[in-house]
Amino acid sequence: MTASPVDCKSIDRATIEQFLFHEARLQDEHRYDEWEALWDDDALYWVPMREGADPTREVSYVYDNRARISSRVRQLKTGLRHAQAPQSKLRRTISNIEIAWGDNELMVEANFVLIESRRQALTIWGGRTSYVLVPVGDDIKLRRKTVVLVNCEHPIDNLAFLI
Amino acid sequence: MNMIAPVQARIDYRHLVQDGRLHGSLYTDPAIFSDEMERIFHGGWSFVAHDSEIPNSGDFVVRRVGTQTLLAVRRKDGEIGIYYNRCPHRGASLCQSASGNRSRITCPYHAWTFALDGRLIGLPDEDAYPADFSKADSGLSPVARQDSYGGFIFVNLVPNGISLVDHLGRATDLIDNLLALSPTGRIRLTAGWMKHKMRSNWKMIVENQVDGYHAHAVHGSLITANRVFATVRDRKPTSPTRVRDFGKGHTDIDHPSDYRAAGDKLFRWTGGIAPERLPNYVKAMNDAYGEAEATRLLIEGPPHSMLFPNLSLAEMNIMVIEPISPTESVQYTCPVFLDGADELNERTLRRCEGAMGPAGFLIADDAEIGEHTQQGVSNREPEWIILSRGLDKEIVQPDGVRLAGLMDETSQRGFWKHYREVMSVADGDAA
Numbered sequence: 001m002t003a004s005p006v007d008c009k010s011i012d013r014a015t016i017e018q019f020l021f022h023e024a025r026l027q028d029e030h031r032y033d034e035w036e037a038l039w040d041d042d043a044l045y046w047v048p049m050r051e052g053a054d055p056t057r058e059v060s061y062v063y064d065n066r067a068r069i070s071s072r073v074r075q076l077k078t079g080l081r082h083a084q085a086p087q088s089k090l091r092r093t094i095s096n097i098e099i100a101w102g103d104n105e106l107m108v109e110a111n112f113v114l115i116e117s118r119r120q121a122l123t124i125w126g127g128r129t130s131y132v133l134v135p136v137g138d139d140i141k142l143r144r145k146t147v148v149l150v151n152c153e154h155p156i157d158n159l160a161f162l163i
Numbered sequence: 164m165n166m167i168a169p170v171q172a173r174i175d176y177r178h179l180v181q182d183g184r185l186h187g188s189l190y191t192d193p194a195i196f197s198d199e200m201e202r203i204f205h206g207g208w209s210f211v212a213h214d215s216e217i218p219n220s221g222d223f224v225v226r227r228v229g230t231q232t233l234l235a236v237r238r239k240d241g242e243i244g245i246y247y248n249r250c251p252h253r254g255a256s257l258c259q260s261a262s263g264n265r266s267r268i269t270c271p272y273h274a275w276t277f278a279l280d281g282r283l284i285g286l287p288d289e290d291a292y293p294a295d296f297s298k299a300d301s302g303l304s305p306v307a308r309q310d311s312y313g314g315f316i317f318v319n320l321v322p323n324g325i326s327l328v329d330h331l332g333r334a335t336d337l338i339d340n341l342l343a344l345s346p347t348g349r350i351r352l353t354a355g356w357m358k359h360k361m362r363s364n365w366k367m368i369v370e371n372q373v374d375g376y377h378a379h380a381v382h383g384s385l386i387t388a389n390r391v392f393a394t395v396r397d398r399k400p401t402s403p404t405r406v407r408d409f410g411k412g413h414t415d416i417d418h419p420s421d422y423r424a425a426g427d428k429l430f431r432w433t434g435g436i437a438p439e440r441l442p443n444y445v446k447a448m449n450d451a452y453g454e455a456e457a458t459r460l461l462i463e464g465p466p467h468s469m470l471f472p473n474l475s476l477a478e479m480n481i482m483v484i485e486p487i488s489p490t491e492s493v494q495y496t497c498p499v500f501l502d503g504a505d506e507l508n509e510r511t512l513r514r515c516e517g518a519m520g521p522a523g524f525l526i527a528d529d530a531e532i533g534e535h536t537q538q539g540v541s542n543r544e545p546e547w548i549i550l551s552r553g554l555d556k557e558i559v560q561p562d563g564v565r566l567a568g569l570m571d572e573t574s575q576r577g578f579w580k581h582y583r584e585v586m587s588v589a590d591g592d593a594a
């Protein structure tokens with residue numbers, strides 16, 4: 001995807017927030033194809049094991065480039081992924097949204113709380129997400145998403161849904 | 164009427180573990196779990212850390228072995244000290260973080276301070292203790308025995324019994340095979356450990372590590388979604404891959420037998436990276452071992468094995484199983500970096516993340532099925548689990564190693580046979 005001529009500063013807060021809420025809902029509702037379509041060709045979906053980790057030397061829970069995001073979605077869509085069959089019931093809220101308007105990119109950070117219900121169990125997930133968003137034509141695309149779980153340094157449950 | 168389980172004075176493990184079947188209570192009974200902690204994890208050898216995790220003076224990691232929390236510290240003299248994480252004064256745990264570096268160890272409660280070799284070197288207001296107080300006798304408590312092989316450090320919390328080398332037996336070959344993939348014979352476990360909550364008994368994880376029978380049922384979603392994963396190995400019942408029981412509870416799935424049969428293609432074990440993309444690594448291997456031996460090593464790849472009781476050399480990952488309760492465990496996973504193979508190491512890291520841990524394309528599904536199995540086996544009928552697949556077709560080699568087909572349960576039986584020995588010895592004897 002070539003660099004966009006769109007000026008990031010012309011994108012207002014409400015538009016950016018709507019994008020985050022929409023992305024969250026697609027994840028909550030397991031709308032895999034629509035979620036995958038939000039990603040830029042140059043993409044990184046990262047869930048580190050500690051804040052400030054160096055992903056070239058340290059192992060992460062998730063470190064998906066564009067091709068691996070596709071693989072992840074493809075596996076979920078088989079319906080045979082035991083860890084998501086049945087799918088988790090998910091609802092998350094996003095708040096404390098802070099935005100930095102760059103020339104070509106939007107840097108966004110936000111806190112989230114996610115409630116997962118699966119079989120008998122209710123699991124709380126929480127953390128801080130940083131997003132790098134880029135305008136592409138009339139759309140906003142997700143270029144980078146980093147999710148630092150508050151409990152990332154401790155043992156975690158299956159994370160087979162989209163966080 | 165409520166059913167009340169009868170009180171068992173002494174558990175008969177020779178009855179519960181039979182050659183082709185297991186009693187379901189082995190996965191659920193809290194009394195069995197606490198026997199296992201004593202006999203297997205405290206009274207036997209278990210993996211605690213790797214040398215490369217604490218390279219510099221003062222580096223430490225905190226690890227659990229059985230019910231005990233231990234501190235493994237690189238001392239100033241370069242040796243590794245392994246101590247109980249407990250202040251000899253009033254019992255506070257000394258290190259709360261999982262890893263770090265300290266030049267000395269100070270208890271947070273009354274500031275008693277210990278050198279890295281465990282000696283008590285300072286305490287506030289020392290003169291207030293009576294004349295018979297011995298500072299020299301009040302240092303950190305080391306574990307009864309520690310030893311290492313190929314950088315893998317093991318502990319045994321009782322003073323007597325077999326040596327580490329006797330415990331490992333033929334499994335030293337498996338460690339050697341892994342190390343031989345480095346041109347310098349060294350690996351580094353420095354990428355950190357994924358920590359995955361498993362809602363199943365630790366022994367189910369052990370069994371699954373060397374289970375060649377479940378791939379299609381459990382990993383069907385990945386096989387369907389990812390062609391490379393599906394085709395790099397022969398997963399059919401007719402596969403040339405063998406499972407092996409080496410004795411002492413150590414077992415493997417011998418993927419090299421498949422890779423050998425498939426011809427002279429290097430690096431199938433990496434998921435099929437073309438050798439041209441790893442020229443420096445290939446050259447370093449040729450220089451180190453000679454071309455013929457290097458070629459053999461790079462065709463066959465790393466072991467896929469389970470070392471009794473808690474260490475799995477899982478190809479290019481090390482996995483460690485930590486029992487928490489009869490129904491809960493934690494699985495730790497660290498990718499293996501090969502010294503002298505920088506071209507490969509970052510790929511190994513990415514491959515580990517793809518497959519392993521709570522979000523991995525493979526292990527998340529193993530965790531899910533483990534949870535189903537734990538829930539299922541808590542139902543009381545049928546009482547016995549069937550573990551006889553391939554029992555009448557095993558081949559025993561002259562060296563005692565037992566072989567069977569990829570999907571046979573010889574590997575699980577190998578674990579259980581040794582389990583039965585360890586759990587059945589009279590108190591005070593060592594297996």
Ligand SMILES: [Fe+2]
Nearest residue numbers: 377381525529
């Ligand atoms: Fe598996």
